[in-house]
Amino acid sequence: MDIAVNSRVEGSKKLDENYIYGCWGIYQVVQAVIIFLLILPTGFQLLVGVFIGYRPGFRCAASSSWDDLIIANSSLFVTHEKCHVKLFYNDSTRDTPKLVRETPCTKGYFYTLDKDSTFVTEMDLVCDQGYLGELVQTLVMAGQLVGAAFASSLSDRFGRKTVLLTSHLLTFALGIGVAFSPNYTTLAVLKFLLGVLQQGMVMSNAVLCLELFPEKTRFYAEAIGLFSWTTGLVVMAPMAYLMRGYSWRYLQVLLTSFSVFSLVQYWVQDESLRWLAANGKTEAAERVMRKVARWNKIRYEDLNKIVMKRMTSNDNPNDVDTEKKEMTENTKDLKIVVEKYSIITILRSKNIFIISLIMWFTWLTNTVTYFGLTLNSTSLAGNRFLNFFLSSCVEYIAVILEYCMLRCLGRRTILMVFHAVCGTALASATLLHHFSGGDSRIELASVVTTFAGKMAITGSFSTLFLYTPELYPTNLRNAGIGFSSSFSRLGAIVSPYVGTLAEKIPWAPGTIFTVMCLTVILILLYVPETRGHELPQTLAEVKVWYTEHSGRRQRNKKETTKL
Numbered sequence: 001m002d003i004a005v006n007s008r009v010e011g012s013k014k015l016d017e018n019y020i021y022g023c024w025g026i027y028q029v030v031q032a033v034i035i036f037l038l039i040l041p042t043g044f045q046l047l048v049g050v051f052i053g054y055r056p057g058f059r060c061a062a063s064s065s066w067d068d069l070i071i072a073n074s075s076l077f078v079t080h081e082k083c084h085v086k087l088f089y090n091d092s093t094r095d096t097p098k099l100v101r102e103t104p105c106t107k108g109y110f111y112t113l114d115k116d117s118t119f120v121t122e123m124d125l126v127c128d129q130g131y132l133g134e135l136v137q138t139l140v141m142a143g144q145l146v147g148a149a150f151a152s153s154l155s156d157r158f159g160r161k162t163v164l165l166t167s168h169l170l171t172f173a174l175g176i177g178v179a180f181s182p183n184y185t186t187l188a189v190l191k192f193l194l195g196v197l198q199q200g201m202v203m204s205n206a207v208l209c210l211e212l213f214p215e216k217t218r219f220y221a222e223a224i225g226l227f228s229w230t231t232g233l234v235v236m237a238p239m240a241y242l243m244r245g246y247s248w249r250y251l252q253v254l255l256t257s258f259s260v261f262s263l264v265q266y267w268v269q270d271e272s273l274r275w276l277a278a279n280g281k282t283e284a285a286e287r288v289m290r291k292v293a294r295w296n297k298i299r300y301e302d303l304n305k306i307v308m309k310r311m312t313s314n315d316n317p318n319d320v321d322t323e324k325k326e327m328t329e330n331t332k333d334l335k336i337v338v339e340k341y342s343i344i345t346i347l348r349s350k351n352i353f354i355i356s357l358i359m360w361f362t363w364l365t366n367t368v369t370y371f372g373l374t375l376n377s378t379s380l381a382g383n384r385f386l387n388f389f390l391s392s393c394v395e396y397i398a399v400i401l402e403y404c405m406l407r408c409l410g411r412r413t414i415l416m417v418f419h420a421v422c423g424t425a426l427a428s429a430t431l432l433h434h435f436s437g438g439d440s441r442i443e444l445a446s447v448v449t450t451f452a453g454k455m456a457i458t459g460s461f462s463t464l465f466l467y468t469p470e471l472y473p474t475n476l477r478n479a480g481i482g483f484s485s486s487f488s489r490l491g492a493i494v495s496p497y498v499g500t501l502a503e504k505i506p507w508a509p510g511t512i513f514t515v516m517c518l519t520v521i522l523i524l525l526y527v528p529e530t531r532g533h534e535l536p537q538t539l540a541e542v543k544v545w546y547t548e549h550s551g552r553r554q555r556n557k558k559e560t561t562k563l
Helices: 002-021 026-047 067-072 131-158 160-179 184-212 215-242 248-268 273-278 282-296 300-314 319-330 343-348 350-375 384-406 411-434 440-471 474-504 508-526 539-549 551-562
Strands: 058-060 076-080 084-089 098-104 109-111
Touching: 026 131, 026 160, 026 184, 026 215, 026 248, 026 282, 131 160, 131 184, 131 474, 160 184, 160 248, 215 248, 215 384, 273 282, 282 300, 350 384, 350 411, 350 440, 350 474, 350 508, 384 411, 384 440, 411 440, 411 508, 440 508, 474 508
Parallel strands: none
Antiparallel strands: 058 109, 076 084, 084 098
């Protein structure tokens, strides 16, 4: 009987949703265009460091302190290396010159780019200060971690549009502040705050997009949103290329200016009608309803009746209980049981905890690999702007492949295929680069295989957003994907140091990424496939499902059947 009640309640909700949101009328199209345009700049502040924080070739600037010694003794000569100036004595009795003295770069550095091309060159963040360049990007990722923790609650309390608009306007203000940063400390603090605001934009925009469309069309909205994100990354490269002859501050201002478009949102975009209905915002909801009815040419009276019903019951936290209570009064013997879970449930249930650990490691692998490859794309052989552009373009291929594969393969299978491709591609790239010996053709092959790895990890990352929530019961679904996302931020925090590691040990990043991807393939065998299965509702269903449908157990069953 509980299932019957649930079906009737859910059926009523879907009917209402389809009536209000089901058609792609003028209203939905205009609102969607605004949302997707606002997605474009969300990656700018996150990844602009690839260009404005680029570390070019450098060496110690020429020093005149030893000139008199060199003139007096022709056997002495000086070399200016990356972090030291060395004085050698060319003794004819020795096979190699003798090092006489070594000093740091007291006269500064000479760069292959102009002094103000990046904040790294302008502030001399090299040698002993080299870690400070990567720390800026790490602080952006740490800001994301903080923003992810608070953005959702703020959006639920103050509204999706309010948080989204505020985040964009503050991003504009702080982004301009970054361009005028007088010192490193100011730059670092502002970049951290921009990381927080970036999650405010992403989280509120995602929720607003989901609440604008019904269930059947959300997949397309998500695909278009991913397309908008990729397009934002793609357009960054040509803009950075055109601004390469100017100070990094001009590029920062240019990319930040895209957030000004959010002012259009203030007049054109409306607050989520679902949020207004859930929070009893009667007057605001009425204005939106009249606008929807007028633009989509539907009856305002019918729309108002449905939404007012939501205000009084349907989106209220006690909504479902209220409807179930009414049904219980009509069916005296009906008993309603609502199960509530928390993150503690994951820790207490052995099966769920093991599955969660596997998914957390998978998310960590995807994040550190994706951002590691993206942030390190400008250090690959060839033109750094072209490399970043191509590295972003391959994400379009990932979207197409993922869509096609989801129609015929299971989620777990797709993840394993993408990780296998990524691991193989990155292993090949590492070997090609190591044994290239300066051959341009082999170096080009190394770049191409790296891009293939980037494409595969992008497809895997996108699939994770679909697969992870399907592994948890209804009332634990948000906590499940939320903890997975938190673990993924740890990978994002360490990803800026991939470039530094590559400078010291060129083969290390590719090897680490490959090992992690291959490990994911093995541990995913213990995770059940979700394709073709209804979403689990209760904890009991999940426990039985995990026990009977994990990949390992299914394989054992097949072997037993053959015997």
